[in-house]
Amino acid sequence: MTERRIGVYVCNCGTNIANVVDCDAVAEAAQSLPGVAVSRSYKYMCSNPGQEMIVQDIREEGLDRVVVAACSPRMHEPTFRRAAEMAGLNPYLVQMANIREQCSWVHDPGETATDKAKDLVRAAVYRAACHEPLERMAVEMCPDTLVIGGGIAGMSAALELADAGNRVYLVERTASLGGNVARVDLTAPYLDSARDMIVDRVTRVVEHPNVDVLLESELERLDGFVGNFKATLVRRSSGEAPPRQVVDVGSVVVCTGYKEFDAARVTHFGYGKLPDVITSFEFEQMLKQGRIELKDGRLPQYVAIVHCVGSRSEEFHGYCSRVCCMTALKYAHEVKSALPKAYVSDVYVDMHAFGKGCEDFYRRSAEVKTLFLMYGKGERPVVRRADPGDDCEMLLTVDEQLSGELIELPADLIILMVGMEPRDDAGQVAHLVNISQDKDGWFIESHPKLDPVATTTDGVYIAGACQSPKDIPDSVAQARAAAARILGKISRGKLEIDAMYAEVDEDLCSGCRVCNEICPYSAIEFDEEKRRSHVISALCKACGACVATCPSAAIKARHFTDAQIFAEITGVLA
Template sequence: MEEYRIGVYICWCGTNIAMMVDVEAVVEEIKKLPNVTIAKDYKYMCSDPGQDLIVKDIKEHHLNRIVVAACSPRMHEPTFRKALENAGLNPYFFEMANIREQVSWVHTDRIEATRKAKGLVAGAVKRVVHHKALNKRYVDIHPATLIIGAGVAGMSAALEIADSGQKVHLVEQCNQLGGMVRKVDLNYPYLNSSRQTISQLIKNTEEHPDIQIYTESKIDKISGYIGNFRALLSNHQEQRELEFGNILIATGLKSFDPSIIENYGYKRIPNVITSADFEKMLYSGLIHCENGKEPGNIAIIHCVGSRNENYHPYCSRTCCMTALKYINQISSAAPECNIYDIYADMRAIGKDCEELYASTSKKNVMFLMFDQQHDLPVIKQNGNGKTVSIEFTELLSGESIHIQANMVVLMTAVESQANNKEIAHLAGISTDKNGFFIEKHPKLDPVATTTEGVYIAGTCQSPKDIPDSIVQAKAAAARILATIAKGKVQVEVTTAQVNEDICCGCQCCASVCPYSAISYNEDKKVSEVNEILCKGCGTCASACPSGAIVSKHFTDNQILSQITGVLEMQIETA
């Protein structure tokens, strides 16, 4: 039998861990365990010198198993596995104990936390000796890409990918390309023409030989895995199958319906309209009330449905600047018109947006601040039927005021598409509580998702403006182009495995597999696992009545010894 030489490394994570866990005491305790050759602590294990420490020790002390106690393995397990690889060790001879999220961040008693950390590390030490060497596997990448949604993001990504000579399938549920932006005339802050931009984009997309457009179509099913996806696509006439290597979801978002906000009386009071209605008016060139007359007083209310716990807690990001754009457009078309802009915080964040805010304040506009959270204005129809009055407390002056307006424009929030959940299910990704797709990492990986080969871009991830959506689309395109350029990609190796000798062919496993990775082999009368589809979730292993399925890297043996390790240490230190 092989001699186990384990190296254990405890990370301080700055003060993140060291503040609540006595790292040095853990090291002392772990040193005593059998098979532990060395145990060390370091401020940031994930850093270059931290990894170097591991590599050096492996070489010097001939370590063959490594345990790192640090943060959640989600972020850094790959980092340390790579370090093992660099030292010439199989990356799966590694185990990580999470003493940050599971210990230091959730406990307030330093002694107890230290004790728990000791237990977790001991468990990892016990477990790691049972680890088996696993080898990397690669799959080839199909060079085509599926893009769902042909708005500004979808088209930009499509063009970016297709321009490099790769095939793109662009699927759109409407009969036209362009999405939300098609309904917008001018764009802030320079009041450039979105109409020109989008029509150019549509023209380029439609004329591109490498972009296959499917309008009025929807995806019924997606199967496969990174590099080798298949989808069923249908429109009213036919159903077809597509093959592709990557998926980009750019389904955009939709406008919030403000009629549920009692105070504003949308659809009840004439001349209370949404920003989308107003945009239509601007598009046609005539700003008019329901009686056809030009309004002398227009009120614009911000944060309609945004930044309010009753509707949507988030900020819709674009409405403030759109309102400023409207003010400029109104002053241009009807210089005599008085504009009241009722806002909460003026979020002029983009390049040159603050400058637009400054220049807009010189226009015929009165900026009034309200409390979007607790004190929504009340809109009432006046007796004459021509005007409405808006009552609220103006915060900057502290006065409760009422203003008379011929027209009220509600800057409605944006919200996620109704079918996002459905799409998320098809593509194997998830949505957050607001219905937006969740990115892999909110800071450093805004376009990837937890499912490899599936990317998100544009407003389906969160509300954003046109330039930001396009940037995201191109970012996703970069990811996709990189995999295409490489031609192959590494896939999961911790998959399930069927022991054909024990398997009784009951097919319990196949019925529970969420990835449809298990099939029944009629000839052999056993179940078989498609290792590329398998994500190693372990559902089948726990369902198997005869214990014939084993999840690689999560064997019973490994898990039980980990538990034993934890418990032994808890008893010992109690």
């Protein structure tokens, strides 16, 4: 090992570390470690003077490695890497020892804690000595985007991108745009027309010079990586050989939406057996036709709306479908305005009125004299035909929670608020674009709070109800958020790819292809000609799975080399 000039910086983190660990002692101990040229302790290393200290030492002391003993690298590694870069040092020559989360926060003050901190610093110093300077890669960013799904989310994303001057391929599996929103009459809580909303979007999308609308089409194959995808699109027209086209896109937005829960799976409501038990979508159809009536053409006197059909139950889906509560209230209003003499009952589990204007809407629904009945989660209200002589067609038995009574509710028309489900082909789509699904089948976002539209695959975004049940405003917000992320990348022109990725040594590779299967990001390709595997560095997340799996030890993870790992282990045990 050549002689290193390593700088060690022990952060006190105010009192966070210093109250438990003797930082000065840690710094002093580090001084005697091999290759250590400078060792200091300071109140806040991440502060400007702290960073200044590092920059100055690199310049004046000629440091070639930097070890910062402070908080988690998740917190401040980028900070110290930037500082090193400023002083002209390759950022990958910085190593952090986490003596806060992994030491001072979890131990009592004393010598033992200080000893552990010394061990952690020693490990970092040994490891840093083996660090190599790494360069980040830059790849071209193709400004074209593929949007999968022509519902409200897909159209919103497409318009946002196209309006900014970029080409968008909007692929829709059915023969028309609009998705599920096109099946709806009015929207809650402001009772605006869904048709107006959709017609405006569809017209703009179809007429937009930057949008290529591909109806009755789907994505067949997606190759490449962020900024440089190749998407194979196929048109599923009847009969003929399906015409294919391959387009280059830099990003993909998945907006495949949802399908409604099949009410026939629930038996106790008599759906499919009793003629006037219908689903919310069937009721929307009735509303769009402009007449609320029973199968035999008479007008209903009693209308009952049942919430949570297929949602929030152990039997079907545990999640809340989010839009049904307000849609149900919308029905109450629509029935009351069409049939002022009708009695509307709303049979719910919990009223979820979380959106803007929704609590007010709930209040107004009560003011128009909707009768609310609460049934227990896991309970099963049962529908049966009414007896002769009753003034209603059916009776709905509810174990009513607000009164504690078993109630028989008269009904002529029963509307089942069916929940949302992932589409049947969600798994197929997930596989095509290499994203994951949760236990219910919804696509998983990169971070539930901080990165809600990105996925684990760079360049692939999700928006709308394919991610989880969502109303129109949330779907549109996500779609435009995804578009904003893409526009950000497009405006930078080039994409920087992290320097940490795996590399295959082709001389050692036997072409067994075990790594091809193991890679969770589909980042390893097999070269049929050479009979060797190679890593698409832009897709690699440096998880190390292939490195551990390779039977020929042909794969090396940059910044996690064997030498570095062993040095670290030696350091911590020394």
